[in-house]
Amino acid sequence: MTTGPVVWDPSTLPTDDNVNPYAFSVALNGRWFLQKGKMVAYYGNITFHPIGYGPLDSLISTSFHSPTHVGDWVVAEGQGHMILADRAYDVNSYDLEQGNLTVRAGNLLAFAPTLALKQSIIPGFLTLIGSGKFVAASNGPVHFVEPPIRVDPQALVGWADCPSPCHHYDHAYMRGVLGGVRRLTGIGGASGEEHQYEFVGAGQVLLQSTEVLMNELVAVEPGHTVPAQSAQANLGALGRQLGF
Amino acid sequence: MQGSRVLAVDLAGDSVKARNGSMVAYDGQMTFKRMSGGGEGLRGLVTRRITGEKMTVMEVQGKGTCWFAERATEINLVRLTGERLHVEASNLLCTEATLRTGTEFTGLRGASEGHGLFTTKVEGQGWAAVTSDGPAVILRVAPGLPLRVDPGAYIAHTGNLKQSFRTDVTWRAVVGETGGESFQIEFEGDGLVYVQPSERRTFAGDA
Structure with missing residues (x-):
């Protein structure tokens, strides 16, 4: 290697584009939905809230309609750059315009709240409806x-x-x-x-x-007790593990 | 470099330290000598035993080319000119003989990764090869520009960085509703952080 490796910082990080085929940079200004554990690093002032977080109620009511996957998702809020990646799989972003797209729940990394997430009638799949950007991984x-x-x-x-x-x-x-x-x-x-x-x-x-x-990560680690309310949320993970 | 998953090292009588068993091929004359305790002498051996930052290293010496690879992980070359590289022992593949390695206390972060409380430091002048699951993303940290990294995605950093463990665990976590990204390492100061596009299974969960 003769040239030095590329060093990224917030001024050089791409805006809502791939850093390399395996990592994606989101220039966050507001809110994004994010699957748990897909964020690898971030600059700036970002907080992560669970779906059940009170102040997010109005957002959730318009953009998130997947009761079985509640436990797998968080909302990132604030300003800065987030880097998303998933088990070194290829990561791509897609722009949806007044369309609908269904994707395997485990492959969806993040989506802009201008899209509405619905649960597909096929177990383990999620449907995105509306316009906006989302990020998905593939092997x-x-x-x-x-x-x-x-x-x-x-x-x-x-x-x-x-x-x-x-x-x-x-x-x-x-x-x-x-x-x-x-x-x-x-x-x-x-x-x-x-x-x-x-x-x-x-x-x-x-x-x-x-x-x-993909080897799905289970949202609840061994050793932690599963709270009753998230048992349902884990159905999504279970479904994926069964290969649906 | 041959591709990004195999490292080719040309040797002319000098030597490199590499992780045991990482040689995939060589030509010319090579000797492979196992070095106990990461080649850090008795004290290093004992330290590593105690700290659990295990590293089985061999010294490769000779003339020719030697190819190293590790489970098809991506290999990132790091050039050190006197500064210090902090890296997880499991991510360190190969170092030039001119580099010194040692162990270092990292505190709570290591524990959260299930990697123990210690990390490996590499100092000196020369090249070090660091493995990552997927090509590493290198992120700059400057004063006033802190970076927060998921513990499972962190592999190494260089420069003068202060790291601290950050949580936003609140009462909600106790009732089972977490933000999912509750555990982070915060880097402040001046330096570079290497992050892999993948997460290890961590004790802290999907943090």
Whole structure:
């Protein structure tokens, strides 16, 4: 390495853009929603509030509608630069304009409060509606494909503008005597690709380049007792761990 | 450097200190000698044993090129000219023989990371290679420009920095509602902080 590494400070840090493919800088002036544990460093005067924080009530009522994920999210408030990153995965920002986009809950890092977060009817996915910027992570670069398409559930990052996917099970392969043996014993059978999500209609489907799901961090650490109220919040994490 | 995950070191009779087992290939003539206690002598050995800032190091000496890598983590080169680099022992891959290493007390921060109360310091003139999960982001800290870092993402810093442990744990945390980013290390002073785009599992949780 002949040139020195780049040194960042608040005057050189990009405004709402990537620092490198794995880190994203948000120039905060006001409020942003943030998934817990995705902030790695910040300059300036920023405080982090849980979703249940009283003064945020009006914001929450307009922008956050996901009861099962309440425990996973915080609101960053103040002025300064925040650096977001997620387990050294590729991080990208997307601008949404009067659109809707659904993304795997664990892949969504942060979003501007001009967007409204809703819970998808597919467990473990969150839908963003409105206009604004959000930041999402993927294991490897994201590929955009257009429906009709069938995708592997684990490679799915999210989808935009299309109707919700349906589950496609490769039944033909599991049919008949041979198929029965395959299904019951797993011998010579399961290719591992029997379960697929099927997308039809107009829109875009976002895929990551791996089928390895991110190892989700569990919001409550071992050794801490789980307060009753967050048991529901953990459903989101549980769902993700089950691979939904 | 070969890519960013393999470090190539050309040696001409001199030596480098590297983490045990991090050599992936070499050509020419090399000898690998294990150095107990991080090559810091008996006192260093004992200190490391006590402090838990374990570091198994080998001395590589010879002529040729030696390639080092560690679990496909990104390697960041840090040039030291007399200043001091503070780095987690688990993130230190390789140092030039001209650099001295030692242990240092860090206080509460280390404990919160599950890394123990101590960190490793590297001093002198030369190159040090530091690993990170994903390429490190280097952030400048200047007077009046403090930086707060998630303990799980911190890997190293150089310069004259004062670090303090910052919490905003309030009564809400007690009832189970936390801001999720309650534990931070605050850096003040003048220097550079290396942050990885990933978080270790920490004792303090997803802090």
